[in-house]
Amino acid sequence: MINLKPPCQTLALLRRARNFHLIRFYYNDSKYAKPPSVKPIHVKSEKFSDRIAIIDKNGAYKYGTLLYNTHRLVDKILGTLNFEYNEFRHQTICTIGPNDSFFVISQWACHILESMHVPLYSQHPVSELRYFIENSKAKVVITTPEFTDKIESIAQELKIAVVEVDMSDNLPGNYEYMKNNLREVLRNHTKRNRLHYQLALANKFQKRDCLMLYTSGTTGRPKGVVHTFGTLDTCIKDMGYVWKWNRDDVILHSLPLHHYHGIVNCLMTPLNFGACCVMMPRFNPAETWAYFLGKKKLNESIKRINIFMGVPTMYVKLIEYYENVVGKGRRGRRLAEKIKRICQNEIRLMCSGSASLPSSVFEKWEEITGHRLLERYGMTESGMALTNPYNPISSRTPKFVGEPFPSVDVAVVQHKDGESDEFLLEVCKGRYRIKPKTEPVEGELYVYGNNVFKRYWENEEATAEAFTKEGWFKTGDIVSYENRKFKMVGRSSVDIIKCQSFKIGALDIEGKLLNHENIREVAVLGVPDNVQGEKVACLIALKSQDKKLTLEELKDWCRDKMPHYHTPTELLIVDSIPRNAMGKVNKKELIKMFL
DSSP, X not given: OOOOOSHHHHHHHHHHOOOHHHHHHHHHHOTTSOOOOOOOHHHHGGGGTTSEEEEETTEEEEHHHHHHHHHHHHHHHHHHHTOOGGGGTTOEEEEEOOSSHHHHHHHHHHHHTTOEEEEOOTTSOHHHHHHHHHHHTOSEEEEOHHHHHHHHHHHHHHTXXXXXXXXXXXXXXXXXXHHHHHHHHHHHTHHHHHHHXXXXXXXXXXXXXXXXXXXXXXXXXXXXXXXEHHHHHHHHHHHHHXXXXXXXXXXXXXXXXXXXXIIIIIIIHHHHTTOEEEEOSSOOHHHHHHHHTTOSOOOSSOOOOOEXXXXXXXXXXHXXXXXXXXXXXXXXXXXXXXXXXXXXXXXXXXXEOSSOOOHHHHHHHHHHHSOXXXXXXXXXXXXXEEEXXXXXXXXXXXXXXXXXXXXXXXXXXXXXXXXXXXXEEEEETTEEEESSSSSOEEEEEEEESTTSOOEETTOHHHHHHXXXXXXXXXXXXXXXXXXXXXXXXXXXXXXXXXXXXEEEEHHHHHHHHTTSTTEEEEEEEEEEETTTEEEEEEEEEESOTTSOOOHHHHHHHHTTTSOGGGSOSEEEEESSOOOOTTSOOOHHHHHGGGO
C-alpha cells in the first residue's frame, strides 16, 4: 500500500502524480480524508419548518407540517404492528401511493424507523408488485385507500402488514396548531429523536441503506439497486452546487415517483435545500403551460415556479400543445412573444434527461421559450454523472451531456477481444488525461465515485459483474469525447429500451411473451421514435400458422401481465427469427425490418 504521509510530502507528491488511481486513493480512501457529513433530509427539515415544502392537490405543506405528519405515521405503523421501534432497524419498507405529499411523509417515516425505502409504481400490474414486495423482503407496505385493494391480496399471500394512510387526515390544516403539536410529538419520542440526531452528528448515516429502486430486467428479473444516504447525499450536493439550488427555488414536479429522476433530482434535492416542490398528480401539457405562464395560483407567499425538469417526450408534447394553441398571424406572434418573454424572465432552469433529446426538439424549445435545455446524464446505478454547465447557457450543445459533476470520476474504455480493457480517457477530480492525444475519443463510459450505488439487492454475482477490480462501474453506454464535452452515442447492449421516461428490459418482456400459447419465438426491439425516444416492437414466430395474432390481440393479452409501457406497439409476424451459427440473434439487423 502506498504511504501518503506526512501531508506536506503528500501534496508535493500529488503535484507530480500522473497516476490517477493514486490521486483517487488519497481523496477517497486516505485516513486523512475526512468523510463528508451526511444528514437525512427529515433531520435537516427542522431548520426550514416555517417554509413551504410541498404544494399539491390538497394544499400547501410546510416542512414542519410534513415532519408532524411523518411522526404521526411512525406512531401508526408501530401501533398497528405492535412492534418496538428497533425492530424496523435495517429492514425494508415498500410504499405505493399518489404523486403528492404522501411520498414525502412515507419516505421520511421509513428513514425515522431506520429502514430502507422501496417505492413502487401504482400502475404496475399485481404480478410485478408481488415480485418487488417479495424480492425486497419488505416488513410492511404503506399505501393509501385507493391502492389498498391492489395490495391486500399480495400482503395476505406473503403474510406482511399493510398500513393505510388517509391523506384527508394529513391535510395542511392550521400550521400553528401543528407546530405546537410537533413539539409535543418530539417530547413524547425523546429517546427516538435523540438517537437519530446523535447518529446524524456522528455521521453514522453515510453507509446506511436509504433507497432501493428496481432497474429493468435485462438478464432476468429486475434487480434492486441499493443507494445509501451517502451516495444520494453526494449526488444531491453536486446538483445543488452545479445547478445553483437555493431555498427560494420552486420546481414543478410531474415525473413518476419510482425512478431516480423523479425521486432524487426533482424531490429530494429541492427538499434538501429548503426549496418548494409543486407536485402534479401526472404530467399534463395544458396544466404545465399554465404553471409556466403563472396562470396557476400556488400560494400567497409563492407565486410561480422557476425550475422544470422533464424527459424528451414531455417536451415533444409541450411543443405540440403550444403549436395547437398559438395561432398564426399578428395575434399569434404577439402571444408567442409574450410566452417567450415570461419563460425567459421567470424560469431560471429547464433540464432534460432519462433519454436522448432530439436536436430538433432542443432547437424548437429554444425558439419557443428562449431556453437552451440543460441535458445531463445519469443512471439508476450511478446517479448523476455528467452535466452541461449552468452558465454560460450558450455552451449547451444538442446531443452533448457536458462534463463530470465535481464528485464524479469518469473514464472512456475500449474493449479488445482477449485483451484487458484500454483506458482511452480518464477524468479524475477535474483533471483530464487522454491516451491517444487525438479527439474524438469513443468507448464505453465507466464511472467512479461516492455517487455510485453500493450493490444490487441480494445479488453478489450481478454486483461483481457491474464493477471492475479497481471499482469502476461499467455503465454499458457508449460515449464520444470531444472539446471537453461528452456526447451519448448509444447503448452497448440493445436489450435496454428507453421509451418515454422508462428504461425497459427487452429480455424481461420476451420471457413473459413466451408464456403465450401460440408464441414460439420472440425478439423484443427498441425502434427509434421521434416522440418516445424508442418504441417497443416485437418480432414473433408463431407455433401454429392456422391461428393468427394481431397487435390488438397481443395488447389485450399483455394488459394484466406487464406494465403498459412494456406492451409492444409494433408487431411483425415471421416464419422464424434469423439467428447466426451460434444461435444468437443480431438485434441491430432486426431493427432495420421496422424502419
